[in-house]
Every structure is written in C-alpha cells, then in structure tokens.
Amino acid sequence: MSYRSGRHFLQIPGPSPVPDRILRAMDMPVIDHRGPTFGDLGARVLEKLKGVFKTECPVIVFPASGTGAWEAALVNVLSPGDKVLMFETGQFASLWHELATRIGLDPEFIPGDWRHGVDPEKVAARLREDTNHEIKAVCCVHNETSTGVTSRIGDVRKAIDATGHPALFMVDTISGLASADYRHDEWGVDVTISGSQKGLMLPPGISFNCASKKALDAHENSGFKKSYWDWGSMLGNNASGFFPYTPATNMLYGLEEALKMILDEEGLENVFTRHKRHAKATRIAVEAWGLEVLCLVEEEHSPVLTTVLLPDGHDADKVRSIILEKFDMSLGTGLGKVKGKVFRIGHLGDINDLTLLGALSGVEMGLKLAGVPIKDGGVQAAMAYLSETA
Amino acid sequence: MSYRSGRHFLQIPGPSPVPDRILRAMDMPVIDHRGPTFGDLGARVLEKLKGVFKTECPVIVFPASGTGAWEAALVNVLSPGDKVLMFETGQFASLWHELATRIGLDPEFIPGDWRHGVDPEKVAARLREDTNHEIKAVCCVHNETSTGVTSRIGDVRKAIDATGHPALFMVDTISGLASADYRHDEWGVDVTISGSQKGLMLPPGISFNCASKKALDAHENSGFKKSYWDWGSMLGNNASGFFPYTPATNMLYGLEEALKMILDEEGLENVFTRHKRHAKATRIAVEAWGLEVLCLVEEEHSPVLTTVLLPDGHDADKVRSIILEKFDMSLGTGLGKVKGKVFRIGHLGDINDLTLLGALSGVEMGLKLAGVPIKDGGVQAAMAYLSETA
Structure with a gap:
C-alpha cells in the first residue's frame, strides 16, 4: 500500500509547499541560457527581485543552497583571518559560525540561550570595546529557523551606528525573506543572504546575496581566492541578464511567477x-x-x-x-x-x-x-x- | 489582487480534488488512438475497470458526462414508450426522470421526501401490482448527490427477486463508485451508470455503463434508434482495446493511474x-x-x-x-x-x-x-x- x-x-x-502555479511555470522546456529569450528573463528577474529585498542594490543569484550563499557572502567581502562578530541565536547561527571558522575567518561567537534574538546592546558594547576596528563584520541571522526567534535587524543597525564602528553588517534572512518584514536598504544591511525554498515558495536550489555599495567596495579588497562564488563575474554579466556559468533556468521561470504573485498580486x-x-x-x-x-x-x-x-x-x-x-x-x-x-x-x-x-x-x-x-x-x-x- | x-x-x-499523481499521469503527449500503444492501454483499462464495479461484465466508457451515461443506459436496453419505475430520492433522481420522459419513455415516479433512500418494500409492492409485466426497468440512484442519502441497492434487488418480476434493474452510482460499497454482480444490477469526477478522482469528461448478460440481451431488442450511445459498436471494438470514435485519450491515462491507486495500493x-x-x-x-x-x-x-x-x-x-x-x-x-x-x-x-x-x-x-x-x-x-x- x-x-x-x-x-x-x-x-x-x-x-515550504510550492504552489501549483509555480510548478506549472517551471514545467516548461529548458531554453538556451545564452540566447536572447533567457537574457530577457534574467534581466527581468534580477530587477524585480530587488522588490522583495526592498533594495536598489544588485542581487546575485547562485545555483546553490543557502549554505552556499552564506559562504559566498563571507568570501566576497572579507579576507582570511578577519575577525567577525557572530551571535549564537540558534542552530543556523551556529552552523554559519562553523562555516566561517572552516574557511579561515576568525569569528567571535557571542553565546545565547536560543530563546532571544541578537541583543542590540551587546552588539554596541562589543563594538565599543573594539577601538582598533579589528572586527570586520557583524553577522546576524534574521529569522532563526531552529528556534522561531527573529532578531531586530533595524535595531541592531542603530546600535552599530551609535558606536560609529565601520564593520560590515551581514544578515542571513534565508527563512525570513518574503514572509517576515525585511528592508535591506532602510536597515543599512551590507550583505543580505537568502534562499528560494521558504517565503519565495520555490523548490530549493537557488540562493541570493544582495550587496550594498559598501559591500561592493569591500569586494574589491577581499583577500579570499574564489571563483564560483565571485560576485565580480556575476555582476559583470548580470547587466545583460546573463550569468557567468549555467544558471538554474527553470528555477528562474518559477521565481518570476513567485515575484508576480507576491509583489504584483497579493x-x-x-x-x-x-x-x-x-x-x-x-x-x-x-x-x-x-x-x-x-x-x-x-x-x-x-x-x-x-x-x-x-x-x-x-x-x-x-x-x-x-x-x-x-x-x-x-x-x-x-x-x-x-x-x-x-x-x-x-x-x-x-x-x-x-x-x-x-x-x-x-x-x-x-x-x-x-x-x-x-x-x-x-x-x-x-x-x-x-x-x-x- | x-x-x-x-x-x-x-x-x-x-x-473532487484530482491528486497530483493523476494530473501528472494525464500530462503526457496525446497518442494515436488507432495505434498499438493505445490499444494496449485501452485493453488494460477496460479490464481493470471491472474491479471497481465488482463485476465480470463489460464496462463501456463514453467520452461524455454522467448525464450522457444516464441516456446511454436507457436507450440501449429499452424501447420508446416503455414503462420504467423511478424514485424521487432527490434532485438527481428527478433529473434522470426528466431525461427519461424527454427521450420518450413512460416513467412512473414514486414520490419521496428527499430524506430517505428507495424503499425496497415500495419497489416490491409496485412490482406485485404489475401483473402484466408492463414495467420494463426499475431505476434507482445509489448515492443521491443532492441529499447525502444512499439507497440500499442489495435490498432493492432482494425485493425485486421476491416478486419474481422480470424488470431490468438500473442503478446510477455516479457519485458513489469507488467511495461507497458497490457490487454490480452480487447485487444483480443490470446496468450501472457512473462517472469519472467523484470517487475515481479524475476530472469530469468520461462516464460509464456496466452491463449484465440480461442487459446485453435486452440491447438486442431495444427499439431506440441510436448511434453515439450504441453499446454494440463499443463492445465490438473494445475487445481489442479500441473505441468506435475518438476516445478521451488522456483521461484514460489518468484512469489507469486512479485504478492503480485505488485497487493495487490503498x-x-x-x-x-x-x-x-x-x-x-x-x-x-x-x-x-x-x-x-x-x-x-x-x-x-x-x-x-x-x-x-x-x-x-x-x-x-x-x-x-x-x-x-x-x-x-x-x-x-x-x-x-x-x-x-x-x-x-x-x-x-x-x-x-x-x-x-x-x-x-x-x-x-x-x-x-x-x-x-x-x-x-x-x-x-x-x-x-x-x-x-x-
């Protein structure tokens, strides 16, 4: 049986469950990812995607899981040995911390009880101690999928600003995007990381980095050797709607439908x-x-x-x-x-x-x-x- | 929005909701309905379909709604002016009665309060009065979709048998088949009428007549002129899995999947x-x-x-x-x-x-x-x- x-x-x-409309939108022939039809699709989707991040900044789409987008975010704006501040809000914050350690960063992990979000006061206190500006980035998980606790990203931004510390602000909203209020530009986030399989209602398979001007400047000086994750080749191609390597074509069909449903309809x-x-x-x-x-x-x-x-x-x-x-x-x-x-x-x-x-x-x-x-x-x-x- | x-x-x-598995089974190229692949499919489905009717008798598949199968059932075994006994168990029984009148039968409609099924005692009483055997068929709706009342078909059969009356027994189980217990052979039904869009979990579009030996004999003597609904051309072709006119190919793909789910799996x-x-x-x-x-x-x-x-x-x-x-x-x-x-x-x-x-x-x-x-x-x-x- x-x-x-x-x-x-x-x-x-x-x-999350994929709506039939999105399944049907994806259920189409694969097209030439170097042809004009794909270029038009790519350009439309890359532009429209900004709406769910509430940003005017570019969004980079990786054929990768959220874990890949975590790594991409770090290696594009930091250098080996850099100190980064991370917060133990739950299992995914812990895994991101592990990943940072594994690729050669020097993360400081502020302990937590898994029942609270990132405490903006603690962020400010730690940054004030860092008078030499050794901390290169503050990394927070917006919506902790392991605990059901969100961090108040806008308040963390204000806390960072109050200290005048120049660290980059990097936020994982893999499970928050298009479900929980999120504002890349207004909250002054430098790199936002997200994925397809949560609020966007797509299958897993693609993930995102959204990068501020400050993050793009940091990318110029990043000391990590990288190829697949390199924003440079992505952004060089993206203006015309193309990608440096094979994109997940049918996921982009689905993404266009999802954006229409979320932004234009509901x-x-x-x-x-x-x-x-x-x-x-x-x-x-x-x-x-x-x-x-x-x-x-x-x-x-x-x-x-x-x-x-x-x-x-x-x-x-x-x-x-x-x-x-x-x-x-x-x-x-x-x-x-x-x-x-x-x-x-x-x-x-x-x-x-x-x-x-x-x-x-x-x-x-x-x-x-x-x-x-x-x-x-x-x-x-x-x-x-x-x-x-x- | x-x-x-x-x-x-x-x-x-x-x-009823069509399961994704059935939608996917139907989501296939249309094939040549005179080619060997279709013939194999037709033969398999026509054989397997008997299982849900609990019958060894042939089942005829019409590209038509349930209403078409009602008409087909009547015109294949009766003749213009024939007296038939029908029971007002609800709206669908009433519509079948209207149809019978419209095609030139002489139905007698036993009134009901829409809160009870067909009363086997009333069937027997009426048949006993019919000493000349003017009544050619007893027509019951098994599951009245307008009321949520079922008629006890096995008990009606016993009531008919107790009178020794030779009338055909015709049953509409359009909304009952593959949801409510139904036994064409055991209950001695002569013609069972059903459709695709209820218990079989298919979209609407095809419908069924299942015919006993007695019904097939009556078909030989039926005085109705008919072409589309004629069992004869259907049965002549069906042995090889083919149909006399264009079958609803993709519905049959779906039907095969439904039968697999219902009979082989659940x-x-x-x-x-x-x-x-x-x-x-x-x-x-x-x-x-x-x-x-x-x-x-x-x-x-x-x-x-x-x-x-x-x-x-x-x-x-x-x-x-x-x-x-x-x-x-x-x-x-x-x-x-x-x-x-x-x-x-x-x-x-x-x-x-x-x-x-x-x-x-x-x-x-x-x-x-x-x-x-x-x-x-x-x-x-x-x-x-x-x-x-x-």
Missing part, C-alpha cells in the same frame, strides 16, 4: 500581515494547550514558524513521528541543543486559514496520542482568533 | 472504510453544532457527502458565500426542493483527516460568522473521533 489519500501537510519551516505588506496573523493563531493554540513557545520576547516571535517546547520527560520527536504516521503531516524536528525538546510548526509561504487549522488539529491530536498532558481547545481558540480577523 | 495564498478547499460532492475496501470514517466524523461535528443532517436513516448516510439542514430563517447559500469569501472553501449548494435550506459537505476521493478537519473548521467559523445559532465544539468532537480511530 503506497497510495495514501489526500495531500501531505508539509508544515516544516521550509522548504502585495508584500499583505504577505507580511498574513504571516503574522497565522503565527499569532498558532501561538494562541499553543497557549490554550498549556504549552510554552520557545521564543521569550514578544516582538521577536517569528511570523514564519512557531517552536513548541514540551514538558520534561516528553520526546518531541516521538510526537512528530506519531503525527507523521497517523496524520501524514511533517513538522520540523528540534535541532542541536533543543533536539527532542521541541518541535517546530512551519506556517509560511503558500498557506491559508483552513490549512493552518488542519495542521493545528493534527498537532492537537498528536500531542494527546503521544500522552503529552495538554488541555483541549487549542484549535478552538485559533478558530476564534482567525474568524474574528477574517 | 488575484493570488490568494494556499490551496482552495474543494469540498463539493464532486468533482485497496477498495480500505477506500470504503476511509470514506465511512470521514462521513461519521462529519456527522459528529454537525451533531455537536446542534444542527441536523438531512438523511434520516442511520444505514443510509452517504459516505461521500453530508447534507446539513439549517434552522428556519437562515440562508444556506449565504453561509456558503461567507465561507468561500473568508476561507476559500467551496461547499455544495442546496439543489431543487432544498435550495437555500441546506449546504453539502463533500468528503470524497483524495482527502485525509487534516484536510477534513480544516474543512470542518471552515464550516464552524462560517456558520458563526453568518449568525447561525450553533454550539462550539464540532471540530473538537470530530478530532476526538478521528484520533480514537486513527
């Missing part, structure tokens, strides 16, 4: 409002169950996912596997330090009220089947909020 | 059990809301859809339009005599527990938004039942 009726509920915090601000509303409905359900959300700061709750902490003695992965088996829904596992203690509910991208309520129903039933002591009424409370605000 | 996030909830009692009995379980969960929700289901007989509840009766003074179509607007879900409208008084929840085909709970959430929220006096707890009660039986 391999056919299981109905649609799988993919409620992990990305990859509207980016409506997308943000929708994500915040679904996140709030989810937290209302979690509270009604009598469980705790991992994030401890009201203004740092992620609109993309909600991480649910289980009472001691209950295995979150057992809950997840019961839900997968009984109700055909995938939830995010606990990563790193919170493995087994939490599960994550993704509510990003192509989702609506009834799918969210189906998902919360699966969580409520699964928690009870797993013997986690919860109160009834989570779905009921979420319905009350969603219908009030419908 | 034309992009609306998330997947539309198509909870009408058919057409298993037909499991499909029936799943539909019954979802129907019961729906009735539990309706009862918890304090509303009434249209069907009045416990063993006649449809596993395919549930028809919900609203209290006097409440417009069911207003509820439906609020639900469509606020929650992007389509429910079935009330048809004919019950227009405005009921709405119909489809729970057939490619559905699972979480989609059903999302749908029931939309109904619960929509009823309250429309000001229908209901009690909370319908979704909660359905969750309790579904998780007990998961």
Whole structure:
C-alpha cells in the first residue's frame, strides 16, 4: 500500500509547499541560457527581485543552497583571518559560525540561550570595546529557523551606528525573506543572504546575496581566492541578464511567477500581515494547550514558524513521528541543543486559514496520542482568533 | 489582487480534488488512438475497470458526462414508450426522470421526501401490482448527490427477486463508485451508470455503463434508434482495446493511474472504510453544532457527502458565500426542493483527516460568522473521533 489519500501537510519551516502555479511555470522546456529569450528573463528577474529585498542594490543569484550563499557572502567581502562578530541565536547561527571558522575567518561567537534574538546592546558594547576596528563584520541571522526567534535587524543597525564602528553588517534572512518584514536598504544591511525554498515558495536550489555599495567596495579588497562564488563575474554579466556559468533556468521561470504573485498580486505588506496573523493563531493554540513557545520576547516571535517546547520527560520527536504516521503531516524536528525538546510548526509561504487549522488539529491530536498532558481547545481558540480577523 | 495564498478547499460532492499523481499521469503527449500503444492501454483499462464495479461484465466508457451515461443506459436496453419505475430520492433522481420522459419513455415516479433512500418494500409492492409485466426497468440512484442519502441497492434487488418480476434493474452510482460499497454482480444490477469526477478522482469528461448478460440481451431488442450511445459498436471494438470514435485519450491515462491507486495500493475496501470514517466524523461535528443532517436513516448516510439542514430563517447559500469569501472553501449548494435550506459537505476521493478537519473548521467559523445559532465544539468532537480511530 503506497497510495495514501489526500495531500501531505508539509508544515516544516521550509522548504515550504510550492504552489501549483509555480510548478506549472517551471514545467516548461529548458531554453538556451545564452540566447536572447533567457537574457530577457534574467534581466527581468534580477530587477524585480530587488522588490522583495526592498533594495536598489544588485542581487546575485547562485545555483546553490543557502549554505552556499552564506559562504559566498563571507568570501566576497572579507579576507582570511578577519575577525567577525557572530551571535549564537540558534542552530543556523551556529552552523554559519562553523562555516566561517572552516574557511579561515576568525569569528567571535557571542553565546545565547536560543530563546532571544541578537541583543542590540551587546552588539554596541562589543563594538565599543573594539577601538582598533579589528572586527570586520557583524553577522546576524534574521529569522532563526531552529528556534522561531527573529532578531531586530533595524535595531541592531542603530546600535552599530551609535558606536560609529565601520564593520560590515551581514544578515542571513534565508527563512525570513518574503514572509517576515525585511528592508535591506532602510536597515543599512551590507550583505543580505537568502534562499528560494521558504517565503519565495520555490523548490530549493537557488540562493541570493544582495550587496550594498559598501559591500561592493569591500569586494574589491577581499583577500579570499574564489571563483564560483565571485560576485565580480556575476555582476559583470548580470547587466545583460546573463550569468557567468549555467544558471538554474527553470528555477528562474518559477521565481518570476513567485515575484508576480507576491509583489504584483497579493502585495508584500499583505504577505507580511498574513504571516503574522497565522503565527499569532498558532501561538494562541499553543497557549490554550498549556504549552510554552520557545521564543521569550514578544516582538521577536517569528511570523514564519512557531517552536513548541514540551514538558520534561516528553520526546518531541516521538510526537512528530506519531503525527507523521497517523496524520501524514511533517513538522520540523528540534535541532542541536533543543533536539527532542521541541518541535517546530512551519506556517509560511503558500498557506491559508483552513490549512493552518488542519495542521493545528493534527498537532492537537498528536500531542494527546503521544500522552503529552495538554488541555483541549487549542484549535478552538485559533478558530476564534482567525474568524474574528477574517 | 488575484493570488490568494494556499490551496482552495474543494469540498463539493464532486468533482473532487484530482491528486497530483493523476494530473501528472494525464500530462503526457496525446497518442494515436488507432495505434498499438493505445490499444494496449485501452485493453488494460477496460479490464481493470471491472474491479471497481465488482463485476465480470463489460464496462463501456463514453467520452461524455454522467448525464450522457444516464441516456446511454436507457436507450440501449429499452424501447420508446416503455414503462420504467423511478424514485424521487432527490434532485438527481428527478433529473434522470426528466431525461427519461424527454427521450420518450413512460416513467412512473414514486414520490419521496428527499430524506430517505428507495424503499425496497415500495419497489416490491409496485412490482406485485404489475401483473402484466408492463414495467420494463426499475431505476434507482445509489448515492443521491443532492441529499447525502444512499439507497440500499442489495435490498432493492432482494425485493425485486421476491416478486419474481422480470424488470431490468438500473442503478446510477455516479457519485458513489469507488467511495461507497458497490457490487454490480452480487447485487444483480443490470446496468450501472457512473462517472469519472467523484470517487475515481479524475476530472469530469468520461462516464460509464456496466452491463449484465440480461442487459446485453435486452440491447438486442431495444427499439431506440441510436448511434453515439450504441453499446454494440463499443463492445465490438473494445475487445481489442479500441473505441468506435475518438476516445478521451488522456483521461484514460489518468484512469489507469486512479485504478492503480485505488485497487493495487490503498485497496477498495480500505477506500470504503476511509470514506465511512470521514462521513461519521462529519456527522459528529454537525451533531455537536446542534444542527441536523438531512438523511434520516442511520444505514443510509452517504459516505461521500453530508447534507446539513439549517434552522428556519437562515440562508444556506449565504453561509456558503461567507465561507468561500473568508476561507476559500467551496461547499455544495442546496439543489431543487432544498435550495437555500441546506449546504453539502463533500468528503470524497483524495482527502485525509487534516484536510477534513480544516474543512470542518471552515464550516464552524462560517456558520458563526453568518449568525447561525450553533454550539462550539464540532471540530473538537470530530478530532476526538478521528484520533480514537486513527
């Protein structure tokens, strides 16, 4: 028996479900990536993509995962041995820190409890101590996919500015872009890193660097040897809509459709409002169950996912596997330090009220089947909020 | 703004949502319908299709809607002016009766209240009166899509047999096939009529007649002039997998995939059990809301859809339009005599527990938004039942 009726509920915090419209847009013949049709597509997409970053700066598209875009960001603006300031907000911040170490940077990792975003005060305090300006970059994760905690990027920018420190500001919003409010230019971010498989509702496979003027200047002086990740050859070609090596053609067809849906049809601000509303409905359900959300700061709750902490003695992965088996829904596992203690509910991208309520129903039933002591009424409370605000 | 996030909830009692696997199976080049590849496909599908009818008899496939298959069934085994016995179990039974009148039959229409299936006792009583055997056929709708009431076809057969009356037994299971238990051979049905867009999970476009030996004999003596609907040219070609006129090639690709999913993978009995379980969960929700289901007989509840009766003074179509607007879900409208008084929840085909709970959430929220006096707890009660039986 391999056919299981109905649609799988993919409620992990990305990859998110790809809308049929995007699947159909990608379901086209591959074209010559050196021909004029591709050049027009490339030029259109590279220009329009700026809208979701809220930027006038160039966006570079890599045929690579988000991890590749992390590495690209670092090797384009820094040099081996450079000191960079990083913050342990969760598993992905930790992995980015590991990557920085591995490629030969000298990262300083400010510890964290995984329940708060980056503290702007701590950023300012550390930069003030750095009177010799040895720190070349401040690196933050905007939306921590492992915890459901966002960092207040605008406030971090203000904290950096208050110190007058010249460090570059680099932000990973791989799981935040096009779901959580993000403003590359207004927040003075020098390099923004993102990916395709979250708010943009595409399959995984392409990722992005958005680079400020200051970042492009730093690129001129970067001491890293690089080829695949080099912004130079990308930007030299991109003006005409072409790429220095084979681009992921059909992903770009999909990206154009996604940008049309997000920017021209639903509207980016409506997308943000929708994500915040679904996140709030989810937290209302979690509270009604009598469980705790991992994030401890009201203004740092992620609109993309909600991480649910289980009472001691209950295995979150057992809950997840019961839900997968009984109700055909995938939830995010606990990563790193919170493995087994939490599960994550993704509510990003192509989702609506009834799918969210189906998902919360699966969580409520699964928690009870797993013997986690919860109160009834989570779905009921979420319905009350969603219908009030419908 | 034309992009609306998330997947539309198509909870009408058919057409039902088409699984991606079937869409992909159909998404293939059209082939020569007189070539050997098509012949093999046709032969395989015509043979395998017998499984869902539980028959050894031939099944004829028309490129036509269910309405076409109704007409085909009548004109192949009857003659102009023939008396047939029909039962007013709902809107579709009424439409079939109209069609019979229009083509020149002489149908006798036994009135009904739309809340019960065909009464086997009434069938027997009427046939006993017909001592001259003027009635040539007894025509029943198995699953009334307008009411959510099924007729007990096996019991009707027994009632006919008890009278010794030679009338043909003709059954419409357009919305029942491959969702509700159905047995062409065991129940001695002479002509079964069905369609593609319900339990078979295909788009609308093809429909079926399954004909017993007795029906094939009656075909020899039928006085109707016919060409498109003539079983003779169909059966003459079908042995080799071909059709007398252009078949709906890509629908047959989809049908082969559907039969594989239903018969080889999930298993037909499991499909029936799943539909019954979802129907019961729906009735539990309706009862918890304090509303009434249209069907009045416990063993006649449809596993395919549930028809919900609203209290006097409440417009069911207003509820439906609020639900469509606020929650992007389509429910079935009330048809004919019950227009405005009921709405119909489809729970057939490619559905699972979480989609059903999302749908029931939309109904619960929509009823309250429309000001229908209901009690909370319908979704909660359905969750309790579904998780007990998961």
